[in-house]
Amino acid sequence: MTLIDRFGAGLPRAPVTVDLDDIQATVLRYRPEPYYGTHVMLQVTDARAGREFVRRLTPHVDSAADWWQAGRSWISVAISYSGLVALGVPQDSLDSFPEAFRAGMAARAGQLRDDGDNAPAHWDAPFGSGQVHIGVSIFSDSEQAWHQTMAMARRQYEGFPGLAVLIEQDFGAQPGDLNPLGYKDSIGQPAIEGSGVDPRPGQGPAIKAGEFILGYPGEDGVPLPMPSPDVLGRNGTFAGLRKYQSRVGTFNRFLAEHAETEQERELLAAKLIGRWRSGAPLTLAPARDDPELGADPRRNNDFSYAADPDGRQVPLGSHMRRMNPRDTKLAILTDVNIHRIIRRSTTYGTPYDPDAISPQDDETPHGLYFIFLSAKAMATLEFLQQEWINNGNFMSLGEERDPNVGLQEDGATFTIPRQPVRRRIHGIETFNVLRGGEYFFLPSLTALSWLGKER
Amino acid sequence: MTTEAPAATGSVEEKINQLRELFADAPEVGKTALENVLSRLASDASQAPPPPVQSAGRVGSRLGKISELTIIVPFAPGGAQRLRAFLRLFGGNLAGADAVGTVHDMRFVFLDNDTRMLFATAYDGDWDAYIDDFATKIPDFLDIIDSAWEGWPGIRSPQAKDYLAKYQVTAEGWYVANDLTVAETRRLRRIGQAADQFLDSVGDE
Numbered sequence: 001m002t003l004i005d006r007f008g009a010g011l012p013r014a015p016v017t018v019d020l021d022d023i024q025a026t027v028l029r030y031r032p033e034p035y036y037g038t039h040v041m042l043q044v045t046d047a048r049a050g051r052e053f054v055r056r057l058t059p060h061v062d063s064a065a066d067w068w069q070a071g072r073s074w075i076s077v078a079i080s081y082s083g084l085v086a087l088g089v090p091q092d093s094l095d096s097f098p099e100a101f102r103a104g105m106a107a108r109a110g111q112l113r114d115d116g117d118n119a120p121a122h123w124d125a126p127f128g129s130g131q132v133h134i135g136v137s138i139f140s141d142s143e144q145a146w147h148q149t150m151a152m153a154r155r156q157y158e159g160f161p162g163l164a165v166l167i168e169q170d171f172g173a174q175p176g177d178l179n180p181l182g183y184k185d186s187i188g189q190p191a192i193e194g195s196g197v198d199p200r201p202g203q204g205p206a207i208k209a210g211e212f213i214l215g216y217p218g219e220d221g222v223p224l225p226m227p228s229p230d231v232l233g234r235n236g237t238f239a240g241l242r243k244y245q246s247r248v249g250t251f252n253r254f255l256a257e258h259a260e261t262e263q264e265r266e267l268l269a270a271k272l273i274g275r276w277r278s279g280a281p282l283t284l285a286p287a288r289d290d291p292e293l294g295a296d297p298r299r300n301n302d303f304s305y306a307a308d309p310d311g312r313q314v315p316l317g318s319h320m321r322r323m324n325p326r327d328t329k330l331a332i333l334t335d336v337n338i339h340r341i342i343r344r345s346t347t348y349g350t351p352y353d354p355d356a357i358s359p360q361d362d363e364t365p366h367g368l369y370f371i372f373l374s375a376k377a378m379a380t381l382e383f384l385q386q387e388w389i390n391n392g393n394f395m396s397l398g399e400e401r402d403p404n405v406g407l408q409e410d411g412a413t414f415t416i417p418r419q420p421v422r423r424r425i426h427g428i429e430t431f432n433v434l435r436g437g438e439y440f441f442l443p444s445l446t447a448l449s450w451l452g453k454e455r
Numbered sequence: 456m457t458t459e460a461p462a463a464t465g466s467v468e469e470k471i472n473q474l475r476e477l478f479a480d481a482p483e484v485g486k487t488a489l490e491n492v493l494s495r496l497a498s499d500a501s502q503a504p505p506p507p508v509q510s511a512g513r514v515g516s517r518l519g520k521i522s523e524l525t526i527i528v529p530f531a532p533g534g535a536q537r538l539r540a541f542l543r544l545f546g547g548n549l550a551g552a553d554a555v556g557t558v559h560d561m562r563f564v565f566l567d568n569d570t571r572m573l574f575a576t577a578y579d580g581d582w583d584a585y586i587d588d589f590a591t592k593i594p595d596f597l598d599i600i601d602s603a604w605e606g607w608p609g610i611r612s613p614q615a616k617d618y619l620a621k622y623q624v625t626a627e628g629w630y631v632a633n634d635l636t637v638a639e640t641r642r643l644r645r646i647g648q649a650a651d652q653f654l655d656s657v658g659d660e
Binding site: 111219220221222224225330331332333334335337338379383386387391393394396398 | 512520554555556557579580581584585587588589590591592593594611612613636637638639641642
């Protein structure tokens with residue numbers, strides 16, 4: 001279902017001032033509903049073969065033109081720093097990329113607070129090894145379209161010398177599009193100025209395009225530094241991939257231990273995230289789930305925290321409020337608009353099972369390939385990991401961490417504000433553990449042609 | 456001027472031997488004082504060592520959650536006069552910085568006949584976590600202050616962070632008694648006030 005189908009005539013249109021024809025579709029197209037797809041991770045062992053592959057694939061990569069009404073099935077192409085090196089990109093161009101991108105996500109584990117269980121030493125191969133060079137993702141809204149697009153993509157890389165397939169990970173195809181912990185996800189997305197669609201109710205003011213696409217002014221009025229040459233950087237952006245394994249057994253046990261009835265359990269589950277499993281936000285449905293509200297894209301994000309400053313509906317420490325504090329009065333002077341990310345989260349593995357409570361259920365392979373996009377994805381992820389995810393100071397919550405993707409330490413707590421006194425739950429554990437991660441550059445279509453050129 | 460945060464290398468014996476060598480040429484009062492302190496430290500050796508000073512990120516030292524930042528920078532022509540006049544507008548008290556929420560203190564010290572300045576602050580967290588936020592939320596305040604400095608590129612410039620790092624000097628020693636963030640201190644104050652109100656109401660009955 002395209003965005004315009006979801007919102008109908010109510011989708012507010014605005015003038016287009018960014019080069020949608022040149023920007024990759026994935027940057028602006030929302031994840032389809034329902035969604036099916038595959039992430040393919042490739043290694044380039046021969047630069048010439050790698051460039052040939054980029055040349056073959058580029059005509060099949062969609063642009064973001066008319067993104068609100070397009071998109072049954074599409075391909076995105078992302079290239080890591082080691083991938084750019086493997087493709088033979090000239091040194092002066094390589095040197096123009098941001099330091100954290102060149103180092104890679106594993107090397108930045110310190111800045112990202114990826115220690116303990118989340119440390120790169122525990123990651124699944126080949127993440128963090130420098131072997132992941134090109135990430136090709138297929139997004140589709142039907143099983144049939146997915147198989148067709150996947151077959152076409154495969155024809156471009158399978159069996160070619162100089163290219164090695166490291167991972168083919170299917171995702172999506174989940175009942176109700178629920179994530180591995182049983183929630184509808186990826187609801188909140190930033191509104192982007194000049195992208196052709198006005199902010200929808202609750203989305204907040206449109207954020208300057210330069211925060212998400214290279215070559216345009218950002219929130220401080222100036223464009224971010226761009227990789228050179230211009231043809232390579234402009235209309236591109238950066239993507240981060242975080243592979244999470246969901247500890248479903250631990251999560252279900254936590255809910256069962258801290259709630260008596262099913263209703264209480266579901267309320268606790270909603271307090272952790274800020275939304276009920278259906279997607280209905282606690283602000284609009286404080287006492288019980290409202291699946292109709294959760295399913296209605298025109299209403300399920302239309303709220304502010306003006307009437308909930310203390311978090312009695314949506315806890316200050318809940319995942320949704322941390323990742324987008326909206327109008328929450330924060331303890332630290334913060335510009336919430338410069339820490340937003342475009343999210344293309346993809347769930348893989350067996351669907352959520354509410355009865356899975358054993359430790360073995362923690363290692364059933366299911367979780368998230370969480371993908372986020374930003375013109376400064378590396379700096380933004382470091383900020384989020386340090387300040388909003390693995391810290392509570394900005395919400396006056398001391399050392400509490402994000403209940404969804406935070407790395408919990410022994411004895412960690414989660415505070416649920418209530419009248420007359422708050423409830424503080426002790427012993428919250430890490431529910432999604434990091435098993436891999438990479439930074440990618442998502443080039444424009446022009447840049448893909450440049451990258452594929454014979455040198 | 457970037458230097459590493461003080462690191463704990465070498466054994467205690469090595470450090471003490473080095474100290475004694477360096478103090479061999481020290482005035483007699485210094486030598487005596489050192490031996491007094493060393494003998495007292497030896498009797499305290501059973502105590503747990505203090506938490507180590509860490510790096511605050513790009514530059515500076517951090518102890519627990521609190522970091523130090525010291526900048527020594529030449530004034531631009533007329534910069535000292537401009538900055539002094541600006542600070543006097545507030546009676547020398549930049550109380551507006553309350554809104555920042557991570558700054559414990561700031562001092563502006565004019566050195567060497569108004570040719571250089573020392574800026575020192577204690578703040579919460581890592582070196583550059585919030586610099587971009589300040590650049591979009593309070594750029595004018597920062598540019599009024601920092602344009603007193605020679606060659607300040609402007610807070611919106613991609614070179615701003617490099618400029619600050621260039622003139623920052625990492626402290627060799629760093630001690631923090633109150634290892635609570637500004638946000639935690641304010642929260643505890645609110646809790647204390649609420650507790651006092653409650654106790655007052657119980658005591659009045």
